[in-house]
Amino acid sequence: MEGLYSFLILIDGFLGSAGWFPYVLLGVGLFFTIYLKFPQIRFFKHAWQVVTGKFDKESDPGDTTHFRALTTALSGTVGTGNISGVAFAIFLGGPAALFWMWVTAFLGMTTKFVEVTLSHKYRVKTEDGTMAGGPMYYMDRRLNMKWLAVAFAIATVVSSFGTGNLPQSNGIAQSIEATFGFEPWMVGSVLGILLALVILGGIQRIAAFTARVVPVMAVIYLIGALAVIFANIENIGPSFAAVISDAFTGSAAAGGFLGASLTYAFNRGVNRGLFSNEAGQGSAPIAHAAAKTKEPASEGMVSLLEPFIDTIIICTITGLVILSSGVWNEKHQNVFDRSDMLFVEGKYEENKQADVEKLFSYLNEIDLTAIEPYNGTITVVNGTAVSDGYTLLNSRSIAEDVTYSVGSEDLFTGTLTIEDGKPLKQNLEVSGKSLVHSAALTTIAFTRGFFGNFGQYIVSIGLMLFAFSTAIAWSYYGDRAMTYLLGPRSVMPYRVIYVAGFVWAAVSDTTLVWALSAVAIVIMTLPNLFGIVLLSKEMKETMNDYWSRTKK
Known part of the structure; x- marks a missing residue:
């Protein structure tokens, strides 16, 4: 698994984590925002009118209503990205990452409007009588690029696992285990059966299910989040100030957080923003293709609401919960994932500026030679290391109060061999205090409100509904x-x-799953962005034609 993780990180280094990708994603959104004269602002009110059924006609072709198409697409975006993804972005890039998630969402409203409109325009009726649409159909039927359509469809299948399946299952299992103590394999098995029962019913059953669940889960989550925000209301102003100010400087070291450069925060914020709202990824057009309408542009306008609801509202609420509660730069007791651990040469301390600067350079990929992985042995007695000459980093922080065990109960005594910063002993469990990320961080934050420890149950229930x-x-x-x-x-x-x-993802390594999702998202996004740019003129004509008739 460590080899697979390293391979995925290598691939991601050329794709989503590469310096050019955020500029391509935001550049396409910015181009269409200017070219189409800010449709996310001009058509915002009209989009709400369409989704509430003002223009619905039962005789229009399609399988479901505008509202159900929206909730189906929202259920595809409102998931672990809103709970785990925001926490992961702040963990990596500090408060600044939230700002760049906002930017991604604002420009993404236009990108989603474009991709849904074009995909809906070229949807088809399949052999079984249902509608099928998505970027592969405009690529094939309009651009005559069968090869691009096939590449996108293959990427969609891969991304269905990397975006919609594996991270969701893993996030649910992690949260349920932390809150209720249920084993991940049990959670994965039970929800796997429920998943099978729903998806076998096709789009009608899926749309009916999501139309009921999405509003309920949003209300439950909002209540829990506001309980934390109002309990820490004095920190809301400083939290917003940190998000804005850090956006153009990067986030300085604070508590256990060792800092994030502007470039690193920008990259991770855009990347997590895409994972959250999927604008440009080409996934939402597949759900919207089922909507009953003869007007592709009207369904495109419905879709521009998704990034607004998903990222600008829900992700902001999660971000404020994490920042105002102060848990994002605190160290918490946890069991370390092997992928998060790194033993490095030398002794580093957070209260020494020189040490922080070296760690900052390494963790932000400014100078990867600043820190050397540890190679050697460590002597452990009754779970406690008695050797020195090294520092254990976990989750981008200096680990404290570290305990070594075999399994979860038996304290380890003996010699550990460390090679390239990783322990060779496979059944070793390492625990202690460090920063935490993903669903675990959001869960802790929800306990810092009026509901106290009960807040963790809201996260678990919300995450389960969102992710499922x-x-x-x-x-x-x-x-x-x-x-x-x-x-x-x-x-x-x-x-x-x-x-x-x-079912498998419930028991897999969290970091491995996130690495897979990062690669899958990008290999789906790039062909779609390429295709919609080629059809920019047609998009403008379609939008103008619809709007000129609608105004009358």
Whole structure:
């Protein structure tokens, strides 16, 4: 697994984590925002009118209403990205990362408007009578680029696992285990059965399920979040100030947080913003293709609400909970993932400026030679290391009160061999105090409000509903891609593998899952961005034609 993780990180270094990717993603959004004269502002009110059914006609072609198409697409985006993803972005880039998530969402409103409109325009009716759409259809039917359509469809299948399946299952299992103590394999198995029961019913059952669940889960989560925000109301102003000021300077070291450069915060904020709202990824157009309407642009306008709801509202609320509660730069007791651990040469301390500067350079990838991985042995007696000459970093922080165990109970005594910063002993469990990230960080933050420890249950329930509905929506995206590639008969085998992956991810390494999702997102996004730019003139004509008729 460590080898696979290293490979994924290497690939991601050329894709999502590369310096050019955020500029491509934001550049396309900025281009369309200016070219189409800020549609996310001009059509915002009209979008709400469409989604509430003002223009619905039962005779229009399609499988479901505007509202249900929106909730299905929202269920695909409102998931671990809003709970785990925001926490992960702040963990990596500090408060500044939230600002760049906002920017990604604002420009993403236009990008989503464009991709949904074009994809809806070229949707088709399949052999079984249902609608199928998505970027692969405009690539094939309009651009005559079958190769690009096939590449996108394959990437969609991969991304259905990397975005909608594996991270969601892993996030649920992690949160449920931390809160209720249930074993991850039990959680994965039970939810895997429920997942199978829903997705076998196709788009009608999926849309009906998400239309009921999405509003409920949003209300539950909002109540818990506001309980933390109002309990820490005096920190809201400073939190907003830190988000704005750090956006152009990077985030300085604070507490256990060793700091983030402007470049690093920008990159991680944009990357997590894309994971959260999926604007430009090409996933939402697949759900919106099922909407009953003859007007592609009207469905595109409905879709521009998604980044607003998903990122500007829900992610901001999560970010304020984490920042105002102060948990983001505190060290917490936790069991270390092997992928998060690194033994490095020398003794480093947070109260020494020179040490912090070296660690800052290394962790922000400014100078990867600033720190050397430790190679050697460590003597451990009754779970406590008695050797020196090294420092254990976990989750981008200096670990404290470290305990070594075999399993979860037996304290380890003996000699550990460390090679390239990693312990060779496979069944070793290392625990102690360090920064935490993902769902675990949000869970801790929710205990700092009026509900106290009960707040963790809100996160667990909210995460389960958010993530489970995301997995359901993405199963639909994947089966539409399989329908395009191999026909309707390929859907059932895909669904079986999809459910199996959902169960497996519950017991897999958190960091590995996030690495896979990072790669999957980008290999789906790039072909879609390329395609919509080629059709920019047609997009403008379609929008203007619709709006000129609607105004009358």
